[in-house]
Amino acid sequence: MNQADLKLFVEVAEAGSFTKVAVARHTVQSHISRQIGNLERECGGRLFRRTGRGVVLTELGEHIITRVRNWLADTDQLFREIRSTSSVPMGEVRLGILPSTAHPLMTTLFGRLREQYPLIRLNIREGQGGELDALLDGGLVDMAILFRYHKPASTEERLLATGHTYLVSRPGDPLTQAPTLDFAKLQGLPLVLPRRPAHWRAILDETARSKGFSLHAVIEADSLTAQKELAATQSVYAILGPYSIMHELNQASLQATRIVNPDLRRYVTLALPKSGVLTPACKVVSDLLQRTVEEWGGELHPPLASGVKRGLPQRKPPGQGRSPRRSPSKSVCI
Numbered sequence: 001m002n003q004a005d006l007k008l009f010v011e012v013a014e015a016g017s018f019t020k021v022a023v024a025r026h027t028v029q030s031h032i033s034r035q036i037g038n039l040e041r042e043c044g045g046r047l048f049r050r051t052g053r054g055v056v057l058t059e060l061g062e063h064i065i066t067r068v069r070n071w072l073a074d075t076d077q078l079f080r081e082i083r084s085t086s087s088v089p090m091g092e093v094r095l096g097i098l099p100s101t102a103h104p105l106m107t108t109l110f111g112r113l114r115e116q117y118p119l120i121r122l123n124i125r126e127g128q129g130g131e132l133d134a135l136l137d138g139g140l141v142d143m144a145i146l147f148r149y150h151k152p153a154s155t156e157e158r159l160l161a162t163g164h165t166y167l168v169s170r171p172g173d174p175l176t177q178a179p180t181l182d183f184a185k186l187q188g189l190p191l192v193l194p195r196r197p198a199h200w201r202a203i204l205d206e207t208a209r210s211k212g213f214s215l216h217a218v219i220e221a222d223s224l225t226a227q228k229e230l231a232a233t234q235s236v237y238a239i240l241g242p243y244s245i246m247h248e249l250n251q252a253s254l255q256a257t258r259i260v261n262p263d264l265r266r267y268v269t270l271a272l273p274k275s276g277v278l279t280p281a282c283k284v285v286s287d288l289l290q291r292t293v294e295e296w297g298g299e300l301h302p303p304l305a306s307g308v309k310r311g312l313p314q315r316k317p318p319g320q321g322r323s324p325r326r327s328p329s330k331s332v333c334i
Contacts, residue, residue: 009047090280093143143286144270158272162298189216190216192237
């Protein structure tokens with residue numbers, strides 16, 4: 001029994017599936033089953049029970065899972081403290097990210113680390129907001145890029161970027177051709193929305209109630225890919241942020257208008273551990289992330305050439321003078 005075996009045990013417990021863990025690790029399900037089987041023999045009993053939808057912890061598994069998590073967190077912290085005494089930043093940095101922040105920020109970060117700090121190894125874990133918060137609190141990631149719906153006031157979170165909210169549809173839809181749309185116009189629209197109790201869904205529902213109506217969700221889907229595909233191919237609308245739809249808008253496979261009254265802003269933050277302790281490697285990654293976003297004008301992607309594609313209303317870089325008044329047509333999504 002070693003640290004890698006116990007980490008695998010926790011991963012399977014969280015995923016509830018050997019197959020999901022195998023996909024995440026780019027291996028086959030039988031390999032994961034064999035490793036768990038070896039661990040169960042060392043523990044002297046079954047850790048998982050198979051169900052029709054995957055696996056769940058047995059009584060033995062439930063009994064040890066918390067202690068295993070705590071041991072892994074303590075061991076990782078010890079390794080980080082040992083590495084922090086080194087004058088050269090090195091070691092693994094576990095970064096939690098949202099699906100919509102994966103590219104190109106992560107590819108740029110990886111390239112800069114590889115060039116400037118080759119001894120730092122990135123371990124990127126993708127998840128939804130609540131899941132990433134739990135991973136950060138549990139010490140399973142060192143930092144996380146999250147969406148917040150209020151500006152961060154804590155020193156444990158650093159503001160990276162701010163994004164508006166958009167009603168998204170298939171190209172040519174007359175409702176999304178204008179630059180902006182009042183939230184009240186969402187009444188009665190067929191929508192694809194994330195499932196309750198997602199925090200974003202709760203905010204949308206509460207905003208609608210404050211306007212005196214309920215949102216009409218004809219289908220619910222947590223997957224951003226599914227929401228975008230439905231909006232692009234079916235007569236339904238999605239409510240999404242700019243970073244998740246930039247590629248599709250620039251490819252003209254989606255069309256979007258900014259929702260106003262109210263202006264539902266999302267704040268992209270870099271959340272740090274509550275202990276406030278960062279290894280030199282973690283500090284390098286944190287600084288590179290913030291510096292990269294600053295270089296990109298407060299966006300999660302590099303500036304695009306003006307007029308290349310039609311997308312969301314373009315934000316003017318800080319310090320520039322007023323540009324000539326334009327027609328309501330949409331410009332690059334940045």
